[in-house]
Structure formats: structure tokens, C-alpha cells
Amino acid sequence: MAKLRYQGYCECEPTKLVREKFGNANVYAQNAQSLLTKATGFISAYDFTLNPYRGCQYGCSYCYAAAFSPNSKMQQDWGNWVILKENAATILAKELQKWYKKNPQQPPRIYMSSVTDPYQPLESQYQLTRSLLEMMLDVRNDGYPTPTLVIQTRSPIITRDIDYLQRFQRLRINMSIPTGSESVRRDFEPRSPSIKARLNAIYLIKKNIDAFKGYIPKISITITPLLPTLDTDEIAFIEQLKIADRVVIQDFHPSHNRSLIASTRSAADKIKQKYAWWYDCEQSSYAKFKSQLLAQLVGVEIKEGKDGFGYE
Numbered sequence: 228m229a230k231l232r233y234q235g236y237c238e239c240e241p242t243k244l245v246r247e248k249f250g251n252a253n254v255y256a257q258n259a260q261s262l263l264t265k266a267t268g269f270i271s272a273y274d275f276t277l278n279p280y281r282g283c284q285y286g287c288s289y290c291y292a293a294a295f296s297p298n299s300k301m302q303q304d305w306g307n308w309v310i311l312k313e314n315a316a317t318i319l320a321k322e323l324q325k326w327y328k329k330n331p332q333q334p335p336r337i338y339m340s341s342v343t344d345p346y347q348p349l350e351s352q353y354q355l356t357r358s359l360l361e362m363m364l365d366v367r368n369d370g371y372p373t374p375t376l377v378i379q380t381r382s383p384i385i386t387r388d389i390d391y392l393q394r395f396q397r398l399r400i401n402m403s404i405p406t407g408s409e410s411v412r413r414d415f416e417p418r419s420p421s422i423k424a425r426l427n428a429i430y431l432i433k434k435n436i437d438a439f440k441g442y443i444p445k446i447s448i449t450i451t452p453l454l455p456t457l458d459t460d461e462i463a464f465i466e467q468l469k470i471a472d473r474v475v476i477q478d479f480h481p482s483h484n485r486s487l488i489a490s491t492r493s494a495a496d497k498i499k500q501k502y503a504w505w506y507d508c509e510q511s512s513y514a515k516f517k518s519q520l521l522a523q524l525v526g527v528e529i530k531e532g533k534d535g536f537g538y539e
């Protein structure tokens with residue numbers, strides 16, 4: 228039962244509180260008007276972005292997506308609320324039908340997700356993302372090719388869906404691992420899964436996807452934004468990146484004072500002060516890390532910024 232203090236917290240209507248505190252987050256539900264959003268800017272190589280949730284329980288200190296919160300209170304409270312798009316699967320089915328009627332042999336290119344993590348902890352219970360994968364696979368029943376899909380996540384919950392993932396002919400999984408040092412991760416993104424858990428998820432996907440039953444996905448590790456990695460961890464971290472076929476690096480989104488502009492949250496700016504040894508000479512820290520990647524990761528594709536986020 229919703230308590231009064233939460234009523235009206237979310238100004239987007241109609242919204243209902245479905246659960247107080249799943250981890251740190253209050254969970255709201257809403258019916259979405261549409262699900263596939265035209266992709267622009269950084270991910271303009273895609274036709275659409277797809278976000279099953281609004282808000283994100285991980286609440287990373289640097290997350291640019293906070294700028295797209297429904298109101299300023301929720302922007303400040305990033306990480307402590309999530310809105311489920313309850314009717315997501317139904318809407319997606321309609322939108323895919325519409326696309327394929329016009330483009331029967333041209334699958335849409337979909338980036339999931341741009342402003343949330345589709346495998347945040349809530350997903351283990353609500354299975355919204357799983358229901359969307361199911362809808363995307365169902366198009367084959369009508370003779371259409373499945374969408375080209377990129378899944379951006381930092382969550383090992385993705386391994387739950389290996390049965391579906393291997394049925395996509397064109398799938399890239401972008402696992403976000405912005406640092407090789409656990410202490411740095413805990414500073415910048417204390418609610419997120421450990422580095423080890425993320426690497427292990429990739430390992431499990433590679434081990435369990437059966438080429439005889441389906442298709443092998445491409446795997447990227449996105450070090451975006453590139454956070455400091457302690458000298459003592461660097462070589463071992465880069466060695467572990469060999470599990471991917473692509474590694475992407477990128478620095479922070481520049482900060483803007485205006486809302487609705489993708490920019491690094493001020494929470495991260497405070498944490499950066501603790502890592503002056505890296506950020507006082509940020510460009511050379513970036514260049515040094517990049518040259519170490521190039522030296523150590525022979526045979527792995529290394530890309531920077533926007534170039535790294537395409538499917539191909």
C-alpha cells in the first residue's frame with residue numbers, strides 16, 4: 228500500500244507506486260505510449276533505442292541519464308526510483324509489426340538501453356527485458372528476420388536469458404566495466420555488480436551459448452567513462468579484457484548546467500577529487516591507458532567513443 232509521502236513523487240501521470248524499496252529504489256509503474264525511440268546523437272547508427280525502465284537502481288555517480296529524469300527532485304534522487312513500463316511487451320509487438328510491414332526484409336537496429344540498465348536488479352523479478360526479447364524473437368513466426376540488437380548492461384542477470392540471446396542472428400553484448408579496480412568501482416558506482424561478476428557473466432555467456440543451437444553474439448567491454456585503474460591492477464585487468472572481441476574507451480561526458488543534456492553528474496565530480504593523481508593530468512592518463520591497451524590486447528578491436536558503440 229502506497230504511503231502518502233510517495234504520492235505525487237512522480238509527476239508523470241498516470242503512475243502508481245507498486246513497491247517501496249526494491250533495494251534502495253521505490254518502484255513505480257506506468258503504461259508507455261511508445262517504446263521504440265528514434266536513435267540520435269551518440270547512437271545514431273541505430274534506428275531505435277529501447278528502454279524497458281525509466282530510472283536505474285544502480286545510480287552510478289557519473290550517469291548522464293539522470294538528466295532525463297521526469298523532474299528535478301527525481302534527478303537529484305537518481306538511483307532511488309524506477310518506473311516500470313508495464314505494457315512494454317504489448318507496445319513493442321505493435322511497433323515491430325508496423326516496422327516490418329513497411330520493411331519486411333530489413334530488421335530494425337535496436338540499442339537497449341540508452342538511459343537505464345535493462346538488467347538492473349528489478350529485472351530478476353519483473354522480467355520486462357526478457358518479455359521484450361521474446362517479442363523480438365516472435366517476429367520469426369511471421370517470416371521476418373529478428374532485429375539487430377545491442378544490449379548495454381553491467382549486470383550478470385543477463386546470463387539468465389542465454390536461451391533467448393543465442394537465437395538472435397545479430398546480437399552484440401556491451402558489458403560496461405569502467406575500471407579494473409574494485410575500490411574505484413565502489414567509489415563511483417557502489418550499488419553496481421563487482422568487476423569479477425561482470426567478467427564472469429561474459430565467461431558464462433561464451434561458455435553456454437551453443438553454436439549448434441543458435442548464433443554466437445559479439446562481445447564488447449565498454450570502459451565508458453574510463454575511470455582510473457590503480458597501477459597495481461592495470462596489467463591484470465587488461466589481460467582479462469581479452470575475453471571480449473572489442474574494447475571501447477571514452478572519457479566523461481562534459482558537464483552542462485542545463486537539464487535534458489547528457490552530462491556527467493556532479494556527484495562524480497566530487498569523487499574525482501579523490502583521484503587527483505589521475506584527473507590532474509586526465510588527457511595523459513587516458514593516453515597512457517590507451518597505449519597499454521594497444522600494447523597488450525593484440526587481436527582485440529579497440530575503439531574510442533561513438534565509433535565503439537556501433538553493432539559492426
Ligand code: SF4
Nearest residue numbers: 283285286287290343
Ligand atoms: S547502470 Fe547505466 S543507466 Fe544505470 S545508473 Fe549506471 S550508468 Fe546510469
